[in-house]
Amino acid sequence: MTEILLPLISLLLATLRMATPMIFASMGGLLSERAGVVNIALEGFMLVGAFTAAVIAFYTHSAWLAAFVALGVGAFVGALYALFVIEFKGDQIVTGTAINILTVGAMPFFTKILFNSTGSTPSIPLEDRFNFEPIVLALLLVASLTYWFYQTYSGLWVQFAGEHPEALASAGINVRKVRWVSVILSGGLASIGGASLSTFLASSYSPLMTSGRGFMALAALIFGRWKPLQTCAACLFFGLTDALQMRLQGVQVAGFEVPVQFIQILPYFVTVIAVAGFFGKSESPKALGKVYE
Amino acid sequence: MKKTLAGFFLGLIFALSLTLFAGENPLYIASILFKSAFGSRYDLGLTLFYTTPLVFCGLSVAVAFHAGLFNIGAEGQLTMATLAATALGVALPSLSFPFAPLLALMVALLVGALWGFIAGWLKAVRGSHEVVVTIMLNFIAAGIASWFVLHVMPNPNSQNPESALVGSGYMLKDYDPIARFFPDTPVSMALIVAIMTAIGVWVLLWKTTFGFELRTVGYNPDAANRAGISEKNIKIIALCLAGALAGFVSLSEVMGSSGQFKIGFSADYGFVGIAVALLARNHPIGVIFAAFLMGALHKGASDLDLETTTITRDFSKIIQSLIILGVTSHGLWSWSNRRRKDK
Numbered sequence: 136m137t138e139i140l141l142p143l144i145s146l147l148l149a150t151l152r153m154a155t156p157m158i159f160a161s162m163g164g165l166l167s168e169r170a171g172v173v174n175i176a177l178e179g180f181m182l183v184g185a186f187t188a189a190v191i192a193f194y195t196h197s198a199w200l201a202a203f204v205a206l207g208v209g210a211f212v213g214a215l216y217a218l219f220v221i222e223f224k225g226d227q228i229v230t231g232t233a234i235n236i237l238t239v240g241a242m243p244f245f246t247k248i249l250f251n252s253t254g255s256t257p258s259i260p261l262e263d264r265f266n267f268e269p270i271v272l273a274l275l276l277v278a279s280l281t282y283w284f285y286q287t288y289s290g291l292w293v294q295f296a297g298e299h300p301e302a303l304a305s306a307g308i309n310v311r312k313v314r315w316v317s318v319i320l321s322g323g324l325a326s327i328g329g330a331s332l333s334t335f336l337a338s339s340y341s342p343l344m345t346s347g348r349g350f351m352a353l354a355a356l357i358f359g360r361w362k363p364l365q366t367c368a369a370c371l372f373f374g375l376t377d378a379l380q381m382r383l384q385g386v387q388v389a390g391f392e393v394p395v396q397f398i399q400i401l402p403y404f405v406t407v408i409a410v411a412g413f414f415g416k417s418e419s420p421k422a423l424g425k426v427y428e
Numbered sequence: 429m430k431k432t433l434a435g436f437f438l439g440l441i442f443a444l445s446l447t448l449f450a451g452e453n454p455l456y457i458a459s460i461l462f463k464s465a466f467g468s469r470y471d472l473g474l475t476l477f478y479t480t481p482l483v484f485c486g487l488s489v490a491v492a493f494h495a496g497l498f499n500i501g502a503e504g505q506l507t508m509a510t511l512a513a514t515a516l517g518v519a520l521p522s523l524s525f526p527f528a529p530l531l532a533l534m535v536a537l538l539v540g541a542l543w544g545f546i547a548g549w550l551k552a553v554r555g556s557h558e559v560v561v562t563i564m565l566n567f568i569a570a571g572i573a574s575w576f577v578l579h580v581m582p583n584p585n586s587q588n589p590e591s592a593l594v595g596s597g598y599m600l601k602d603y604d605p606i607a608r609f610f611p612d613t614p615v616s617m618a619l620i621v622a623i624m625t626a627i628g629v630w631v632l633l634w635k636t637t638f639g640f641e642l643r644t645v646g647y648n649p650d651a652a653n654r655a656g657i658s659e660k661n662i663k664i665i666a667l668c669l670a671g672a673l674a675g676f677v678s679l680s681e682v683m684g685s686s687g688q689f690k691i692g693f694s695a696d697y698g699f700v701g702i703a704v705a706l707l708a709r710n711h712p713i714g715v716i717f718a719a720f721l722m723g724a725l726h727k728g729a730s731d732l733d734l735e736t737t738t739i740t741r742d743f744s745k746i747i748q749s750l751i752i753l754g755v756t757s758h759g760l761w762s763w764s765n766r767r768r769k770d771k
Binding site for chain 1: 446449450498500546550554555556557559560561563564565567568571572574575579696699702703706738739740742743744745746747748749750752753756757758
């Protein structure tokens with residue numbers, strides 16, 4: 136009995152661990168996209184968070200402080216994104232791409248100044264890192280976001296900002312402000328996702344450590360049809376493929392070795408099938424990507 | 429045009445002034461960038477080598493844009509195309525010049541077009557957003573390429589993540605006046621092909637019925653529908669075309685220089701291609717110059733590691749991204765005007 140149960144439990148835990156950064160990021164993406172702002176900058180936000188948290192945890196020996204600072208810095212980068220897409224009316228996809236390129240280029244700039252290297256930050260000792268807390272936080276976040284979204288007025292504002300901004304404006308709510316707040320929060324949340332990468336899953340920041348997780352969070356968001364619980368489920372599914380991928384390395388199935396790369400691309404493949412509408416229609420918020428004048 | 433240039437310089441100047449934080453003189457950094465990009469025949473050769481794929485990717489993004497589509501998938505398209513060209517060269521090494529590189533290019537263009545077709549078909553028939561699909565296809569392409577290169581045709585003589593070499597008949601080197609003019613650099617006559625292609629795309633878009641239809645679909649889909657132009661077909665063909673244009677990168681990378689698929693060979697060509705198209709305001713001829721600028725920036729930054737103690741080659745990414753931000757934020761100018769009026 137135990138020989139079946141133990142690997143299952145360890146697989147379940149690994150799934151939760153791998154899904155945690157993506158849950159944070161996809162909830163951030165959810166906020167931004169439900170408010171009508173496309174967010175392919177999640178990858179960049181995550182990278183910023185991973186780096187900030189690793190630096191703060193290294194200097195202060197406090198993972199909690201690191202997560203808080205990452206939240207703040209991520210919110211700042213989110214505000215930068217909001218400034219360009221909401222006020223300067225930059226194209227959301229182009230600007231998001233620019234933010235992603237900017238963060239990839241900016242991180243070595245800072246590591247060079249701080250640690251005189253363009254590679255990883257120094258590693259953080261085990262006792263200064265998170266053990267399990269981010270998993271709990273991530274699940275709490277999904278629960279509270281679900282409640283907020285469907286049960287409060289301000290949650291409805293966010294939904295209307297993305298579905299029907301004119302209706303929201305005629306109710307006397309400032310659409311721009313709602314979008315600003317959503318995008319700033321989105322930066323902060325995705326950044327915490329990044330922080331959980333460098334202070335929970337790994338022990339330091341290394342260049343490009345997000346390795347597409349921001350895009351995967353975006354994929355989960357679309358796969359989960361822009362709804363909090365489904366999106367979280369999609370993250371768990373992607374986490375499972377991540378966890379399986381490590382376990383399946385070198386395993387033979389019917390005399391054929393499953394290439395790791397094929398399991399790695401599974402989430403992206405599933406997302407393409409999902410947006411193609413083969414699992415039922417996946418409809419984006421109606422005003423997604425449209426500039427509100 | 430004025431705003432584009434102003435945005436460009438705003439981004440460039442802002443990026444350069446960031447070097448103050450690292451204790452460097454921005455003017456000095458600018459002079460290094462310039463010297464390293466154009467300082468010698470060797471430097472210029474490398475700059476032109478980076479320019480070549482950027483022209484193709486810029487054209488790829490621009491063509492899709494004229495049809496009202498955002499092709500963020502040039503990276504995946506060029507990856508699949510380069511993989512296909514390499515695979516052919518490794519599988520049939522005995523083919524000879526000029527048939528071999530021509531065939532390899534044909535195969536590459538076909539595979540690039542196919543990769544674009546997936547996104548185009550999903551967009552036209554299933555209504556899937558092309559941005560999401562092409563982002564996912566980029567990752568799928570990277571996964572397939574990494575598996576194929578490492579497990580199916582790895583280089584037996586090297587530990588590096590790269591494929592085996594293609595047959596010597598595939599290489600342009602011995603017949604290549606551009607390569608001869610810039611000795612020891614990887615630049616090839618793919619550069620000439622790039623310029624010709626840009627002119628070809630211009631003719632296609634502005635001097636043919638098909639180009640008119642394509643631009644109509646992008647500019648005013650309703651009018652296109654009423655005029656009996658099939659929006660679906662045009663969108664599918666536009667993304668196939670975009671994929672094929674990105675596929676040309678294989679000519680410069682495999683047949684023109686390395687003769688193999690090196691994992692990570694692309695310096696984000698597909699994404700910088702977005703910046704190139706943006707700077708050129710999607711004009712095919714403008715793409716040539718924008719690609720040259722971006723190529724020069726990339727090459728220029730490569731010497732920053734040696735010339736300064738604090739700034740690294742990654743600085744080119746900062747400059748590129750700030751230029752993109754400066755050029756795309758066309759609302760910046762009206763926003764600052766409005767602010768002035770408010771005061």
